[in-house]
Amino acid sequence: MKTTNLDIIIIGAGPIGIACALECKKRNWNYLVIEKGALTNSLFNYPLNMTFFSTSEKLEIDNIPFISNNPKPTRNEALEYYRRVVTSNQLNIKLYEEVSTIKKANDDFKIETSKNQYKAKKVIIATGFYDIPNLLNVPGEDLPKVFHYYKEAHPFTLQNIAIVGASNSSVDAALEIYRKGGNVTMIVRGESIGERVKYWVRPDILNRIEEGSIKAYFNSEITKIEEHQIIIKTPEGNKKLPNDYVIALTGYQPNFKFLDQAGIKFSEDKKHIPNYNPDTMESNVEGLYLAGVICGGMETHKWFIENSRIHAKLIAEDIASKS
Known part of the structure; x- marks a missing residue:
């Protein structure tokens, strides 16, 4: 199987993964977003008639306006917004492709998926927490x-x-x-x-x-x-x-096994918070970054779209400063 070489691989095509892709595109980095399900897979699996707690402007990424019929948007409006952000900006995303392993070899990361093999200088994990129910x-x-x-x-x-x-x-x-x-x-x-x-x-x-x-x-x-x-x-x-x-509906948790296999360490209490630098979002594995709600470990109420969208800029600025 041929290996594709990239600057950055982003795992997860939710709102924060999309925000990270936008930052990469601005800087002309060779990036790819890999998502095991549909675009914004967690939002897609929300109840059909769900209304967000937040207003639409707090769900915006990269200052791209989110116009909704009411101050608090619905699931369908959010799906439409993020889909249009992706298509209008022609972001490089592969859907229905699941990452199985991330291994660091020297200064690069080797990523194997259900379909391909990749090599990247940096990896951003933005996979959320909606996959594994408690x-x-x-x-x-x-x-x-x-x-x-x-x-x-x-x-x-x-x-x-x-x-x-x-x-x-x-x-x-x-x-x-x-x-x-x-x-x-x-x-x-x-x-x-x-x-x-x-x-x-x-x-x-x-x-x-x-x-x-x-x-x-x-x-x-x-x-x-x-x-x-x-x-x-x-x-x-x-x-x-x-x-x-x-x-x-007793809540959900991140895929801790996947993070552990990538070499990420966790706090030893019940919160199980992954180890990362809050100023750069870089984990204890050099070159491996965390973004979005996954940063909260079992505290899945701590991070939301509105307060974690800044993670994309923090990561991009840190990568740029080291390039």
């Missing part, structure tokens, strides 16, 4: 009725649905399925709905719970999933609930 680790979680991602409400009409979690994604799913005729029960490990839930949505879910339209068990967790019921542990003891589907 599992419940209970019997029955492998049943086909259990989902760790939510797309739309229609399939759950007239069904008994258990939603695990109390974050934005859980609340959005609960309200949407309820309004499409599903019988929704929320299983929440904490004592209340999450404080980070969108401020215009939180009163809605609290009111639906208070009036009994949506049942909620707080300080509770699923202990077993069966074909037609679930068993939950509550402060009042174990309960059996009729159930057709479980939607466990």
